[in-house]
Amino acid sequence: MSDASILETFENAHPNRDYVIEHTFPEFTSVCPKTGQPDFGTIVITYVPDRKCVELKSLKFYLNGFRNTGIFYEAVTNQLLEDLVAATAPRRMTVVTKWGPRGGLSSVVTASYEQPVA
Amino acid sequence: MSDASILETFENAHPNRDYVIEHTFPEFTSVCPKTGQPDFGTIVITYVPDRKCVELKSLKFYLNGFRNTGIFYEAVTNQLLEDLVAATAPRRMTVVTKWGPRGGLSSVVTASYEQPVA
């Protein structure tokens, strides 16, 4: 079961500058809730940190937590975005999920977040 | 014969956020109405859902429904866009059809839809 509470962060040492961090994870797998068959995807997370950066090892464990979770493409994408925004409160973040062919159809889902103006 | 009524949808669980879904289908085939010979293409459907997302298995059956339909490139592209807009009422949608060489000429047709402002 995926668990956002295992996401760890470290303090951004350069909060005075907008800079971009991108992590790509080609080994994501979850389970189709309709057929029970596994899905395989590549996850790309891009963000501008504010006060916190996501720690890589905890990110990997968090992503691996979906391994036996039944969840649709659209839901994975939005949940990753929401969990990572909750954990890091970034200035901007985009999550892209790219899925291998099912019945000949390959899919990509993209969701973004922007920090509201204070 | 292609049949838009077999397109199924499911409710978009994240209507508060504009996000993008892209489906690529490299196994599209129809028939040239002029020569009776088969055409082969790749279809790319990209959309921002509003209330409804298109269900993948029904999309595949819908696309396979063109297999023995005589139809020109431009007509396929516009019909796919119209059928999918009718079925899902998206905020935005683009359909791209990419066709293998005929007489040395390869073709790409691109049509887009934007939801009218309410």
Next chain:
Amino acid sequence: MSDASILETFENAHPNRDYVIEHTFPEFTSVCPKTGQPDFGTIVITYVPDRKCVELKSLKFYLNGFRNTGIFYEAVTNQLLEDLVAATAPRRMTVVTKWGPRGGLSSVVTASYEQPVA
């Protein structure tokens, strides 16, 4: 329905020399006899002609004849080899069929023929 009788040949003008002809057809489609769903493949035919070469336009029509035929990968491959050997009586021939992913599995089937020593 596929029909080998439409295969036409022309006389090999260089029968004194073993040389190799290869035809690649990336637009093959047939139907899975189990699921009724379409299969898509690339066909590669390689042969050393003896007295006859296969005529390209008739080869294309012959291959297009499988469009609505329910047939397994292994059967297509062996039938193509047998029909083309029957039509051209080559010195050697190999048929390779390469199939797009189904359930994540991509397949390639390869069958060969060698003219018996007289």
Next chain:
Amino acid sequence: MSDASILETFENAHPNRDYVIEHTFPEFTSVCPKTGQPDFGTIVITYVPDRKCVELKSLKFYLNGFRNTGIFYEAVTNQLLEDLVAATAPRRMTVVTKWGPRGGLSSVVTASYEQPVA
């Protein structure tokens, strides 16, 4: 000799929508007027149709008509654009010609047309 009068068109069935048609022809050849040696290029024609679309077979014959014409890269590009604009009266059109190396130099020429506002 190239001959624009052989270009045929068919009526655009979707004039209410701006959509894009792109044709790529990797088998263009003409003759260098200076050296008499053949030139080889790829032609990419992209346009938004208004009332008329260019018919593919006639486009191919039109392009093949340059085979023994002595003409410079810049002139080919502008003539293709002018002939195709004259034949189809599009809303927008771009012609790109990409030429193989001559004396180590490869060239690309790009010309565009936009329909004047009525």
Next chain:
Amino acid sequence: MSDASILETFENAHPNRDYVIEHTFPEFTSVCPKTGQPDFGTIVITYVPDRKCVELKSLKFYLNGFRNTGIFYEAVTNQLLEDLVAATAPRRMTVVTKWGPRGGLSSVVTASYEQPVA
């Protein structure tokens, strides 16, 4: 838990000819028995059938059965070969497993079987 008994076969309709069948599965995953972390690989199975061919859907379910199995690369490769040889009694078979990087090291393991001469 992986289970070879779910492998189904169908009769080889062309036993008089040696021909080659290759299946590629880029979505294999198992678990490292040492670290408990998931491994991801591509499996390539190549064989010359004798009396039996492996049925594709059952092959997919069999391969998916390793999803939560703790097993080393070398063991997976040899077990796949032994299970598939037991199920199909082929004339020849090769199993290749290709694994994504761990600690910077990518691995490929290849094992083969040849039917003993009767």
Next chain:
Amino acid sequence: MSDASILETFENAHPNRDYVIEHTFPEFTSVCPKTGQPDFGTIVITYVPDRKCVELKSLKFYLNGFRNTGIFYEAVTNQLLEDLVAATAPRRMTVVTKWGPRGGLSSVVTASYEQPVA
């Protein structure tokens, strides 16, 4: 009209050693004798010279000589081999011709020559 007499040669300065020369020409064009439409191909000539090497500029003019010749793929390949063997009397020579898609079918023809043992 193609004309083998324009092929020039120069003396091989290293006849004591078997070495290999390969020339690739991606700009070959001839005419289909059946349809009158142009064909486009890449020619690869590989040989071990004996006493003579083919001069490059004359080879280019010779190949360009096929521009308006009506000739089938198999005939081009065998004629190139025969003309070049006649001109250079090589120890070994192979001619490969690779042709762009016609009706979806791409073709490659390969013919070889070996100097008879004296």
Next chain:
Amino acid sequence: MSDASILETFENAHPNRDYVIEHTFPEFTSVCPKTGQPDFGTIVITYVPDRKCVELKSLKFYLNGFRNTGIFYEAVTNQLLEDLVAATAPRRMTVVTKWGPRGGLSSVVTASYEQPVA
């Protein structure tokens, strides 16, 4: 230990024009401060020079100076930017660092600087 003082510059001979210089270094290595294991990356530095350009040999030695330094991806990126801005006072500069997979996750970090308006 990395040492910005070894960075040398030469005078920009074309200060009247904004132009762009990009240097790519695929052989960067530092040490993960958490695990003590080496990290490997590609560095891309892009800038518009003002009065000074960075000298290439000194840049290489400066980058090699990180070889045994324990430092996180985000810190490397920001330190490279700050050291190079300090050394060259450019009109604009961007530093991109691209890192090989660790635990399946590949990372890219991008930081930019713009000269304040005088």
Next chain:
Amino acid sequence: MSDASILETFENAHPNRDYVIEHTFPEFTSVCPKTGQPDFGTIVITYVPDRKCVELKSLKFYLNGFRNTGIFYEAVTNQLLEDLVAATAPRRMTVVTKWGPRGGLSSVVTASYEQPVA
């Protein structure tokens, strides 16, 4: 020694239209003024002609003229731009020079010119 006076031009036959000409030369070589060792690069020249186009053969000879000239990357790029602007008085021009690795560092320099408003 490079010599801009050998650049020839011909009259632009389509001055009423802004169109783009791009020439790519992968065979540029000059000499590093510091080490005396040869540098190798690819030059990309892109421009919108006004009254004059650069003639290709003279462009090649001009570029070959740098073969034994000692000159830095930044200087080559700016000199090419200045010489070609002087020769052709274009509406816009960009020169990109891409250099092979030296000490592990690959470089790209880009300079542009825009015709002043009359």
Next chain:
Amino acid sequence: MSDASILETFENAHPNRDYVIEHTFPEFTSVCPKTGQPDFGTIVITYVPDRKCVELKSLKFYLNGFRNTGIFYEAVTNQLLEDLVAATAPRRMTVVTKWGPRGGLSSVVTASYEQPVA
């Protein structure tokens, strides 16, 4: 300093069958003994195990041990082969080292071992 004693092995569970294990390590670095500058390479180790397989984590630490060792390409290749043969006593082993460009020259060194017949 590199240290072969840290190489660990585990028992080959399938000694009755010759099978092939290949490990690729794109993150190898050592130091040029002549210039003191770092070298970067990719290591490919391929072997048929007899009684022992090399353990991956220890292999990684062993390879990382060359980080600050001054050693030539040829010496690295032969030492890796000798250390790994000593550690695993394989039936056959090949070590390939591929090195990035130095002064424009890229190098590959390949050394092999075969178990003497008992």
Next chain:
Amino acid sequence: MSDASILETFENAHPNRDYVIEHTFPEFTSVCPKTGQPDFGTIVITYVPDRKCVELKSLKFYLNGFRNTGIFYEAVTNQLLEDLVAATAPRRMTVVTKWGPRGGLSSVVTASYEQPVA
């Protein structure tokens, strides 16, 4: 002028084992003796050393020595082989030279040497 006497060697530390060294040099240039125009090629030297290995820096200088030498493709290839065999007395050596397109024709020349049996 090229000068084989500048080739330096170092002693092969592993003469008891046949192993293979390959050097690739993509920055070779010489001059066409017929036209005076520069030629550009990639050189690949592969050898099994006996007592001596070629030193890389001297190899680079030796190859750069052809920069202003007028010499044909076939002659370069055979001379490189002869000079390097003379300098290193290898067990086996192959020199491959790959040349960019001239008049549309690209060329590859391959020459080999094998040490006579003592």
